[in-house]
Amino acid sequence: MEDGLYNYRCMTRHRYTGETRQSNSARLIVSDPTNSAPHILDSFERREVMASHRVELPCKASGHPAPKYRWLKDNRPLEPDTRFRQSVTGLLIERAQPSDTGTYVCEVWNGYGNAEVVGRLLVKEPLKVLVSPQKVKGSVGSQVSLSCGVTGSEEYQLSWYRNGELIYPSNSVRMTGQNRENLVMAGMAKSDGGAYQCFARHGKMSAQDLVQVILEGQKVQYFDIDK
Incomplete structure (x- = not known):
């Protein structure tokens, strides 16, 4: 390293008087890098992104020689995809798709050791709600069961409404799942007929679906909820 063969000084000059001063000399010592195992500098545990958006999964490490990287998804080597690109700071995913959701492992290694980053990516779609069955006809005293399917998020809050009124569990009403x-x-009364809505919310996203439960000639009523 030629820079280490010379002595260095700092010289200053006064703007108005022109007087100059010089520091004591010092020598720069340039040494070869020390061999070392990879050390993680940047990582992630969880990332969420809306479908069709771009996301980066951070994975950066120091070490000498410079470490190599390999990405796995759900314990399998990452499949080649033009939407995926390894950068100096991590893995870039363009136009994320719901199928990209999973657990990602960034393996880092050189001749002196290895390290890894493990994190989960969740690609979210707009919330969608579907209540089934879509139409129910029954009689007084019968049992009615409805199911609410939610897609677009693994985490959400869910509420049931009958004719615009929030439904609470009781001796005759159970909510499972x-x-x-x-x-x-159970034991449906004639007044229990009407519009049943399932309302799901996650953060700023919300969605709902409605079905009609008709009991013995009851008139169909329509309600809209904006909670």
């Missing part, structure tokens, strides 16, 4: 997505009503 991890997010109360199943509504089971």
Whole structure:
């Protein structure tokens, strides 16, 4: 390293008087890099992105010699895709798709060791809600079961409404499932007929769907909810 063969000084000059001063000399010592195992500098545990948007999964490491990188998704080497690009700071994914959701591993290694970054990517779609069955006809005293399917997010809050009024669990009303997505009503009274809505919310996103439960000639009513 030729820069290490010379002595260096700092010289200053006064703007108005022209007087100059000089520091003591110093020598720059340039040494070869120390061999070292990779050390993670930037990582991630979870990323969320809307479908069709761009996202970066950070993975950057130091080490000497310069470490190499390899990405895996759900424990398999990442399939070649023109939307995926390894950058100096991580993995760039263009136009993210719901199928890109999964657990990603960034493997980093050189001749002196290895390290890894593990994180989960969730590609979200707009919330969609579908209640089934879409139309229910029954009689007084019967049992009615409705199911609410939600897509677009793994996490959401769910509420049930009858004719615009929030439904609460009771002796005759049960809500089952991890997010109360199943509504089971026993001993239906004639007043229990009408419009049933499932309303889902996640952050700023929301969606709903409606079905009609008709009991013994009851008139169909329509309601809209904006909670």
